[in-house]
Structure formats: structure tokens, C-alpha cells
């Protein structure tokens with residue numbers, strides 16, 4: 001069995017398969033976790049985001065549950081602490097429209113077992129984080145979500161998988177070898193790896209696989225940048241957010257602030273414009289951070305499907321070929337649930353969650369020419 005792509009979707013699939021006794025070969029073009037999966041913010045927020053409430057709600061809470069279990073298992077298996085922790089989030093409103101949107105989400109959020117969400121006025125919000133802006137009209141405090149350190153998670157997953165017999169291979173996949181409706185090999189630039197099962201988990205580059213499988217996979221890259229800062233004062237313990245911006249102090253002691261959403265193709269360079277945009281939003285949320293000094297800036301690409309949903313399941317017309325991508329802004333949260341579900345599919349087991357909305361064949365149906 002070959003898994004293409006050593007991001008979180010590929011490595012969690014390899015890990016859960018190996019836990020069930022199936023050792024795969026993971027083929028990675030660059031380095032494991034060297035793109036978004038190793039550089040994400042690591043927030044785990046199952047009660048908000050695209051498709052929540054909606055088709056992605058179940059996989060979001062499943063991901064949260066699996067992160068809890070996975071962090072303990074990986075510590076035992078590798079000695080690596082992936083720094084999973086429960087972390088409250090404070091979503092700020094600066095306008096009436098912000099407040100209306102946040103309040104409209106509350107009734108559903110308050111119905112989710114294991115989570116708590118409530119509206120706070122500025123005084124109560126200041127008891128959670130005293131440094132929020134005077135312009136804050138109010139905020140939603142959500143508890144039950146968490147955070148993880150994505151780079152350590154990727155390291156631990158890889159070590160644990162390798163100990164269970166998984167092989168990581170460096171190489172760029174350029175196609176599949178097929179015989180009728182079956183896969184017989186994964187084609188690298190200089191060799192072919194024979195296999196009867198292939199999992200394609202190549203993140204923002206997933207559209208390249210359309211030709212390999214003869215089915216369109218409508219996924220594009222959406223660039224995002226993060227700045228890490230030396231910040232004055234005590235750590236920001238919760239995740240403070242406003243729209244698509246957020247900030248929290250991570251275990252490296254730096255304040256991480258993000259993020260942008262940029263249609264920039266496959267460009268992964270960090271830019272001054274993004275640094276300024278993120279810095280402005282940070283100071284709007286937390287004016288005391290105006291004196292914070294940028295220590296590092298990262299840029300990477302999210303895999304986003306044209307309908308915004310995950311792409312997870314078997315490829316129509318090809319036996320034992322699977323796609324796992326489309327994590328978009330929440331691929332770290334979804335990662336373990338994606339890998340677990342794919343391992344179940346590959347092993348012919350019933351999945352814990354429904355995957356109907358995520359079927360890789362849906363883009364062909366959407367394209368009347370296909």
C-alpha cells in the first residue's frame with residue numbers, strides 16, 4: 001500500500017493503518033510536515049468554520065476527540081509531547097454585524113455536548129483577557145476546543161508510524177499505473193512502486209492527481225501567513241480572534257498571530273504586506289501588542305475544494321484508490337479523523353462518521369462536460 005503525501009492527511013492515514021497491522025509506504029516530495037501541516041497555528045475549534053454547523057460538524061468533533069486520544073498514545077509510543085491542551089477561544093465583535101453573527105451561532109454551539117459557549121460583555125471578556133481593545137462590543141467565549149503543536153504532531157506521528165513498520169520514501173509522484181479498474185503501481189520520477197492500494201493525500205496539489213485517476217479533483221491552494229512575535233507582558237492564554245484573525249501565546253513563548261487568505265497560486269513566500277495586515281489586526285484586537293517584535297514569519301498553502309468541503313473517500317471507477325484532502329483552515333483539527341476514516345475504508349470497516357458529503361467523485365457530477 002502506498003500513501004502519497006507526508007502532510008497530516010497522509011501521515012494520520014499511515015499511522016491508523018499501521019495500528020491495525022497494515023504497514024504502508026509514504027512517498028513525500030519534500031520533507032514530512034514541511035508544508036501547512038508543520039507550520040499551521042494548531043488551533044482546534046470544532047464549533048465554528050466552513051460547514052459547521054452542517055456537513056463538517058461531525059468530523060470536527062470526531063477530530064477533537066481523536067486528538068485527545070492521539071496525543072496520549074503518541075506520548076507513550078514516542079516520548080514526544082505534541083502539546084495538546086484545552087484552550088478557550090474569545091471571538092471579538094467590533095461591529096453590530098460582528099455581534100449579530102457571533103450571537104446567531106450561539107444556540108447551536110450551546111447544544112453541543114462537551115462544549116460551552118456564551119456571550120460576554122466587554123467587562124466579562126476582560127476578565128478572560130484584560131488586554132482586549134476598548135472598541136470591543138462583546139465576545140463569544142467558547143470552551144471545549146483546544147490546541148496542538150502541528151510540527152511536533154507531525155514528528156510524533158512519523159516516528160510512531162515508522163516504529164509500526166511504515167516506510168517513508170523521498171520522491172515525487174507523477175502518476176499511477178493502472179490495469180483496467182485497478183491500480184498496480186505508483187509512478188515516481190525514476191521508478192514505479194508496485195501496490196494494489198493507493199491513498200492520494202497531496203494537499204493543495206491535489207488537482208494534479210485528476211489526470212492520474214481520470215476524475216477531476218477540484219482543489220486549489222489558499223495561501224496563509226503567520227507571524228511569531230516577542231510580545232510584552234504575560235502570555236495570552238486563550239485564543240483571541242476576530243473574523244479570520246487570531247492570536248495566542250504558544251509553548252515557544254512567542255505570540256503567534258495570523259492569518260491571511262491569499263489567492264497566490266503555489267507561491268509560499270512570506271511578504272511584508274501580509275506581515276503588516278496581520279500586525280494591524282493584532283493591534284486592533286490587542287492594542288498593547290503594538291510594541292511586539294516580529295521574530296519569525298511563515299507562509300504556507302491550505303488545500304481548499306471548490307465547494308469548501310473535505311475530499312475524502314474512494315475514487316469512482318478505480319478499485320482501492322482513495323483521496324484525502326480539502327482540510328482548508330481546519331486540516332489539523334480534521335487530520336486524525338480523516339486518517340482514521342480512510343484507514344477504516346481501506347480495511348473495509350464501517351467509518352465512525354458519515355463521508356457522503358466528501359466523496360471525491362462529486363466534481364465530475366458538477367461538471368456537465370465530464
Ligand SMILES: Cc1cc2nc3c(=O)[nH]c(=O)nc-3n(C[C@H](O)[C@H](O)[C@H](O)COP(=O)(O)OP(=O)(O)OC[C@H]3O[C@@H](n4cnc5c(N)ncnc54)[C@H](O)[C@@H]3O)c2cc1C
Pocket residue numbers: 004005006007008009010027028029030031032033034035036037038039040041042043044171172173174201202203204205222223224225226258259299300301302303324325326327328329330331332333334
Ligand atoms: C497559516 C495557516 C494556519 C493554519 N492554522 C490551522 C489551525 O489553526 N487549525 C487547523 O486545524 N488547521 C490549520 N491550518 C490548515 C492546515 O494546516 C491544513 O489544512 C493541513 O495542514 C493540510 O494538510 P494536508 O496533509 O492535506 O496537506 P499538506 O500539509 O500540504 O501535505 C501534503 C504533502 O503532499 C506532498 N506532495 C504534494 N505533491 C506530491 C507529489 N506529487 N509527490 C509526493 N508528495 C507530494 C507535499 O510536499 C506535502 O508535504 C492552517 C493553514 C495555514 C496555511
